[in-house]
């Protein structure tokens with residue numbers, strides 16, 4: 001794209017769409033599950049980190065149920081380490097790749113105890129060094145648990161940004177790197193929640209609802225072969 005996207009217009013239209021959906025009580029007013037968990041556990045960093053790990057490749061509804069069950073029994077890293085293996089597996093079972101996630105959670109709990117006094121570090125590099133923690137997870141923890149600036153890029157954010165022609169990138173990490181340059185900082189924290197909702201409801205991966213799109217004027221619809 002030769003010119004910069006009109007971020008003010010884009011974010012404003014998306015916020016208005018979300019607010020209208022909320023007022024009308026429609027399905028698309030749900031916040032992504034980790035945001036909901038963060039609110040429920042009052043921004044507790046361990047709760048946000050654990051639920052973010054559980055949320056990877058798992059539906060929001062399942063993440064919520066699973067996080068609640070796990071955090072009731074393991075509200076701290078120390079409590080998780082005390083859980084018998086079988087019980088930990090049972091608690092995280094509904095989540096996809098539950099065995100790997102259980103193993104990573106146990107390793108993370110151990111590292112937090114040994115290196116960080118049982119606390120989650122508010123530091124990108126330290127978070128990225130934890131098993132199973134990628135940039136998406138690290139950003140989400142920094143944003144939701146520590147109220148720090150970050151841009152959480154998942155498949156929805158990556159797809160919509162490229163499809164619209166706001167940027168051109170090969171993967172979510174690259175998208176994050178570019179957004180850090182072109183997106184005004186005041187929009188960093190909020191863009192994930194907006195685009196995840198939009199991607200789940202309107203700008204779907206296959207056959208997006210372009211006829212009902214509130215940001216169509218800002219979108220080049222690159223690679224969109226079929227739409228509704």
Ligand code: SF4
Pocket residue numbers: 160163164202203204208209210213214215216219220221224227
């Ligand atoms: S116009 Fe279509 S492809 Fe572009 S953002 Fe809207 S729904 Fe997505």
